[in-house]
Amino acid sequence: MPDADILPADARQAVDKVGEADVVVGIPSYNNARTIGHVVRAVSAGLARHFSDLHCVIINSDGGSADGTPQAVLEAQVEADKLLLVRHPLHPVHRISTPYHGLPGKGSAFRTIFQAAKNLHAKACAVVDADLRSITPDWVELLVRPVLQQGFDYVAPYYRRHKYDGTITNSIVYPLTRALYATRVRQPIGGEFGLSAGLTERLLSKKVWETDVARYGVDIWMTTTALAEGFRVCQVYLGAKLHDPKDPGSDLTAMLVQVVGSLFSLMEEYEKRWKAVRGSVPAPLYGFPYAVGLEPVRVNPERMLSAFQEGCRDLEPVYASFLRPDLQAELKRLANGQPAELRLDDMLWVQLVFDFAAAFHRRTLDRKHLLESLTPLYLGWVASFVLRTQEASDDEAEQQIERLCRAYEQLKQTLVDRWEGR
Amino acid sequence: MNELWQRAVREPLDQLWNQMMSYLPQLSAALVVLVVGGVAGWLVKQVIYRGLRLLRFDRLAERLGLAAVIERVGLYRGSSYVVGQFAGGLVLLFSLLLALNTLGPAGSDLVLRFFVFLPHLLTAVLIVLVGGLAAAFLGRGALIAAVNARLAGARLLAGAVRLLIWLLAVIVALGHLGVGGPTLAITFGVIFGGIVTGLAIAFGIAGKDLARQALESLLKRGAREEEDEGVRHL
Numbered sequence: 001m002p003d004a005d006i007l008p009a010d011a012r013q014a015v016d017k018v019g020e021a022d023v024v025v026g027i028p029s030y031n032n033a034r035t036i037g038h039v040v041r042a043v044s045a046g047l048a049r050h051f052s053d054l055h056c057v058i059i060n061s062d063g064g065s066a067d068g069t070p071q072a073v074l075e076a077q078v079e080a081d082k083l084l085l086v087r088h089p090l091h092p093v094h095r096i097s098t099p100y101h102g103l104p105g106k107g108s109a110f111r112t113i114f115q116a117a118k119n120l121h122a123k124a125c126a127v128v129d130a131d132l133r134s135i136t137p138d139w140v141e142l143l144v145r146p147v148l149q150q151g152f153d154y155v156a157p158y159y160r161r162h163k164y165d166g167t168i169t170n171s172i173v174y175p176l177t178r179a180l181y182a183t184r185v186r187q188p189i190g191g192e193f194g195l196s197a198g199l200t201e202r203l204l205s206k207k208v209w210e211t212d213v214a215r216y217g218v219d220i221w222m223t224t225t226a227l228a229e230g231f232r233v234c235q236v237y238l239g240a241k242l243h244d245p246k247d248p249g250s251d252l253t254a255m256l257v258q259v260v261g262s263l264f265s266l267m268e269e270y271e272k273r274w275k276a277v278r279g280s281v282p283a284p285l286y287g288f289p290y291a292v293g294l295e296p297v298r299v300n301p302e303r304m305l306s307a308f309q310e311g312c313r314d315l316e317p318v319y320a321s322f323l324r325p326d327l328q329a330e331l332k333r334l335a336n337g338q339p340a341e342l343r344l345d346d347m348l349w350v351q352l353v354f355d356f357a358a359a360f361h362r363r364t365l366d367r368k369h370l371l372e373s374l375t376p377l378y379l380g381w382v383a384s385f386v387l388r389t390q391e392a393s394d395d396e397a398e399q400q401i402e403r404l405c406r407a408y409e410q411l412k413q414t415l416v417d418r419w420e421g422r
Numbered sequence: 423m424n425e426l427w428q429r430a431v432r433e434p435l436d437q438l439w440n441q442m443m444s445y446l447p448q449l450s451a452a453l454v455v456l457v458v459g460g461v462a463g464w465l466v467k468q469v470i471y472r473g474l475r476l477l478r479f480d481r482l483a484e485r486l487g488l489a490a491v492i493e494r495v496g497l498y499r500g501s502s503y504v505v506g507q508f509a510g511g512l513v514l515l516f517s518l519l520l521a522l523n524t525l526g527p528a529g530s531d532l533v534l535r536f537f538v539f540l541p542h543l544l545t546a547v548l549i550v551l552v553g554g555l556a557a558a559f560l561g562r563g564a565l566i567a568a569v570n571a572r573l574a575g576a577r578l579l580a581g582a583v584r585l586l587i588w589l590l591a592v593i594v595a596l597g598h599l600g601v602g603g604p605t606l607a608i609t610f611g612v613i614f615g616g617i618v619t620g621l622a623i624a625f626g627i628a629g630k631d632l633a634r635q636a637l638e639s640l641l642k643r644g645a646r647e648e649e650d651e652g653v654r655h656l
Contacts, residue, residue, distance in 0.1 A: 162654075164653040164654065165653070165654045166654060166655075166656060167653045167654070167655050168655045168656055169656065189656070252570075252655055253570045255655055255656055256655075259656070297653065297654065299653055307572055310569065310572070310576075311569045311570075314565065314568075314569045314576045314577050315565065315566065315569055318562060318565070318566065366559065366562075366563075369562055369563060369566055372566045372567070372570060373566050373569075375569075375570045376569060376570070382653055386653070421481070
């Protein structure tokens with residue numbers, strides 16, 4: 001598809017009118033009128049404070065909000081005199097709000113932002129979520145400066161999160177990505193990223209925009225592409241991430257299917273790359289790691305445990321079609337055990353994830369059914385993690401995650417064997 | 423007495439014997455054809471099965487997704503085995519038809535009628551196969567969805583889905599073969615409609631509070647999951 005077709009006509013005109021820009025900050029949105037004004041103000045302030053001598057553009061790529069999100073973007077006022085700027089901006093920060101074309105989802109919104117950045121010949125592009133409540137002007141600098149000044153291609157966020165916030169990331173996405181591509185990026189699906197012009201162009205050139213990536217798998221796709229294709233990756237410390245609760249319609253199984261499905265699909269694309277590496281090294285981390293207060297999280301592991309046990313019993317014939325007999329036997333034992341004593345340990349969990357990945361690759365089962373059947377097992381791991389770490393501090397819980405990551409790395413050869421049908 | 427014996431027993435027995443003797447060559451030929459066909463079928467099955475195993479056909483079938491299809495209908499014992507069985511079965515069927523043909527006009531007539539009937543039979547088999555596939559696939563989908571929605575009796579629900587689809591497929595196939603005519607379809611419709619209406623009335627009258635709660639909980643499911651479990655998944 002030619003570039004010009006991707007941008008809607010009004011956005012193309014607006015981009016042509018601006019001409020060129022050094023920095024583009026994109027904000028994908030859908031019904032975020034309540035929070036997006038704050039995000040736009042923070043981004044505008046950040047650009048004015050840290051990149052006052054550069055041409056900067058803010059682009060809101062909207063999925064057809066019905067609550068006035070685009071108006072909120074264009075009307076958000078920045079009180080320049082309260083910013084205490086050392087220097088006043090040489091150039092005004094342009095704002096463009098445009099609906100995106102294509103499949104509904106965050107990926108399509110990103111595509112519009114990347115295309116606009118490319119048309120504007122931007123040297124750096126950053127994206128931030130529209131539902132953020134904890135964003136500060138410094139986030140813009142942290143996401144953009146490593147690209148502009150240190151030659152990084154991909155800047156991933158590093159947040160302080162509650163030990164029970166981001167459990168899909170903690171149990172699968174982070175450890176598996178780290179074990180596969182041998183680089184530790186703690187928040188691979190964080191939501192805020194900085195990208196170089198080279199990486200933006202590379203992502204745009206990929207023929208994935210009509211697939212699930214265009215919907216919700218875009219974060220893990222970008223991180224994996226950057227890691228697997230040898231782009232320079234770093235992390236920046238952004239403090240705490242506080243955001244509006246997710247859309248209640250997006251249920252756990254749908255999230256798991258999208259995120260884990262994207263991860264497994266990418267394993268097929270980069271099979272040679274991940275099979276060739278072992279161990280991991282941390283991606284460089286920038287920013288000042290200050291302590292932050294985190295929102296309390298009330299957890300009910302009993303309900304998850306009962307979902308796990310019932311799921312194991314009911315889905316036994318499904319699991320029997322692709323899990324190894326020893327894993328099936330272990331699940332059977334856990335399903336019939338006393339809930340109070342039940343723990344799904346890290347080694348078992350890792351082997352289960354690897355068997356799921358292999359079954360996905362070998363198409364042993366319909367892929368959607370396979371991914372959906374992961375939900376009860378995932379809840380079993382989360383409940384076990386909660387029971388193990390109830391009295392632990394966030395740092396101690398983080399050490400548990402580190403142990404899990406090491407289990408993924410230790411058992412990587414098992415994944416290779418299972419993947420190849422051995 | 424002697425004449426009676428001659429007429430009542432001896433002559434019919436002689437006739438039967440003569441008929442048998444005149445029919446014996448055809449019968450023997452048919453038997454030979456059947457035995458040879460059986461042996462040939464077994465040989466073909468073994469050769470194809472072993473040949474495909476040597477050529478690692480199972481692995482190829484797995485890659486092409488054929489193995490998954492076979493597994494979904496519940497026939498999975500290795501793709502090579504299934505293909506070998508099918509080829510052997512074809513040879514046996516062919517030899518059976520050949521044997522019938524050697525039995526003379528009556529046999530030939532049977533073979534002719536078989537060939538007229540064959541397209542209907544194949545279509546019916548195909549309908550049942552597709553029905554089996556759909557039943558296995560949708561049954562599994564219903565099972566997983568019910569487990570994830572934490573419905574009680576997930577296996578029962580999945581079993582009911584499978585049974586209904588199997589029933590529907592068998593009734594359509596039988597209708598295609600001209601068995602039962604519209605009666606079967608009407609019976610199925612009446613039973614299915616009766617079950618659904620009965621459940622709706624029972625649920626609506628006896629369990630209206632339960633129905634309200636179920637609908638409310640369905641509408642608020644996402645919010646409730648977070649509330650009940652506490653953890654934030656993403």
